[in-house]
Amino acid sequence: MCKNRVRCKPKKADIKKIEESVEKNGSVIFYFDRENSHxxxxxxQDYFEEKGKGFYMNEVKFGLSDNEYMYQVHIID
Structure with a gap:
């Protein structure tokens, strides 16, 4: 996941927390920084599609450099 403070280390995606959020809200959008590999x-994506969920992923650029991007993931129940 993307860090929410400038000095924090970025967090890796935690499937269980993501799954809990999808179950609770039905449709969620997450942003992952580039520390999470493609x-x-x-x-x-495979995990959630096997469970019958919709999964959409986009690369979002926020600067001019090639490494200034994050991933936007939308999971729909």
Whole structure:
């Protein structure tokens, strides 16, 4: 997940917490920083699609540099 403070270390995606949020809200949007690999997010996609959920992922640029991006993930129940 993206860090929410400038000096914090970024957190890796936690499937159980994400799944709890999807179950509770039905439709959620998460932002993941580049510390979460594209491969890990594709595994996350496979996990939720196997459970019958809709999964949409986009790369969002927020600067001019190639490494200034994050992933937007929308999971729909």
């Amino acid at each position: 491969k890990d997010l594709l595994e996350l």
